[in-house]
Amino acid sequence: MGQISTGPPCFYQTFFIALSEYSLMAKRDYYEILGVSRSTTEDEIKKAYRKLALQYHPDRNPGDKEAEEKFKEAAEAYEVLRDPQKKELYDLYGHEGLKGAGFTGFRGFEDIFSSFSDIFEDFFGFGTGGRRRRHTYAQPGADLRYDLTISFEEAAFGTEDEIEVPRNETCSACRGTRAASGTSPSECPYCHGTGQVTHSQGFLTISTTCSHCAGEGSFIAHPCKECRGTGRVKKNKKIHLTIPGGVDTGSRLRVQGEGEPGLQGGPPGDLFVVIHIEPHEFFEREGDNIYCQIPISFPQAALGTRIEIPTLEGTEPLEIPSGTQSGEVFRLRGGGIKNLRGGGRGDQIIQVVVKTPTRLSKRQKDLLEEFAELSEFQTEAGKGKKKRGFFSGKKE
Numbered sequence: 001m002g003q004i005s006t007g008p009p010c011f012y013q014t015f016f017i018a019l020s021e022y023s024l025m026a027k028r029d030y031y032e033i034l035g036v037s038r039s040t041t042e043d044e045i046k047k048a049y050r051k052l053a054l055q056y057h058p059d060r061n062p063g064d065k066e067a068e069e070k071f072k073e074a075a076e077a078y079e080v081l082r083d084p085q086k087k088e089l090y091d092l093y094g095h096e097g098l099k100g101a102g103f104t105g106f107r108g109f110e111d112i113f114s115s116f117s118d119i120f121e122d123f124f125g126f127g128t129g130g131r132r133r134r135h136t137y138a139q140p141g142a143d144l145r146y147d148l149t150i151s152f153e154e155a156a157f158g159t160e161d162e163i164e165v166p167r168n169e170t171c172s173a174c175r176g177t178r179a180a181s182g183t184s185p186s187e188c189p190y191c192h193g194t195g196q197v198t199h200s201q202g203f204l205t206i207s208t209t210c211s212h213c214a215g216e217g218s219f220i221a222h223p224c225k226e227c228r229g230t231g232r233v234k235k236n237k238k239i240h241l242t243i244p245g246g247v248d249t250g251s252r253l254r255v256q257g258e259g260e261p262g263l264q265g266g267p268p269g270d271l272f273v274v275i276h277i278e279p280h281e282f283f284e285r286e287g288d289n290i291y292c293q294i295p296i297s298f299p300q301a302a303l304g305t306r307i308e309i310p311t312l313e314g315t316e317p318l319e320i321p322s323g324t325q326s327g328e329v330f331r332l333r334g335g336g337i338k339n340l341r342g343g344g345r346g347d348q349i350i351q352v353v354v355k356t357p358t359r360l361s362k363r364q365k366d367l368l369e370e371f372a373e374l375s376e377f378q379t380e381a382g383k384g385k386k387k388r389g390f391f392s393g394k395k396e
Helices: 011-025 030-034 042-056 065-081 084-100 109-115 117-123 152-157 298-303 362-375
Strands: 144-150 158-170 196-201 204-209 232-244 252-255 271-277 284-286 289-297 305-311 314-320 329-332 348-355
Touching: 030 042, 030 065, 042 065, 065 084, 144 158, 152 158, 152 271, 232 252, 232 271, 289 298, 289 305, 298 305, 298 348, 314 329
Parallel strands: 144 271, 289 348
Antiparallel strands: 158 232, 196 204, 252 271, 284 289, 305 314, 329 348
16 A cells, blocks of 8 residues: 655645636636627627626625625626726736736725716616715826927937926915815715715615715815816926937827826826927938938949938948949938837938039030940941931931
């Protein structure tokens, strides 16, 4: 008979124990919870959640812990699948993707009812299940957009700039309370500060938004004169920007926390700076490469030459070999735009264009005619015959 080992567990035992513990902790698939497919429409997702929320609502299942957990589970699934950004993140990376983005679900019933207050009212006519609450939960501030135009060279190499962004700031006179100095908001006498008017209907507690305070739970008897009772004033905020080299028209720079301030202690929004590039008088851009045309004369193209060409950083010599044709392309390695992701620089592409003179002196014409006679290609039919200049137009 074999002996039972009392030593440490083997690898496979440890693996299967860990796997079992993981399975117990793993969250269920959100589509499975709501009973919908990945291609389900937003309205169908809403209907599926409505059915589950009504089935497992705490007012319908007092003291039922399992129903409470299913109610929370359905709310979390709906919160993710109704939001296009969260849904896309979940479809790509699952629960870990949401966790990495900071989404951890709801802390409790109050959190759920605060987030879905309008939804519960639309669905069933009840809100918090008899719980007193006010519409004072934190709200994030709005994102702002600023359009910034920079030069071609600034886009190529990067730059620093300071901009002034008009935005709503918390009123310094009333500190956002909206009430005049020495006064404060008063509790609404109709909802007693809850923002909701409730009454019972069977086993449900029906809750509607207080019409007197619009759900605020309070009213302002003496509004602040500085902000006229809005709690905010318009101000310009100076913001320093570091613009990386390689940006192009349409590039967006995100400056976190420089949008409008949040409400009720909510986080501020972000500022998105949209870049526009001024056209250059000489260069054109395509990706990280820049393009230009350089005119040269017929003698320069025929005999070859050395010329100075403009670049983003001054001038550079360029060798033109003899026999260069109009339209030929030369490449200056590393003479283009910095790659936005740090992959070096593009190239400068130079196209030479042979310019034909339009005004010639008699001497120039005579020389060209002589050149034409000397350089005419001899055909089989013309062998043994006197060459005739192409430009001369003279008969033999």
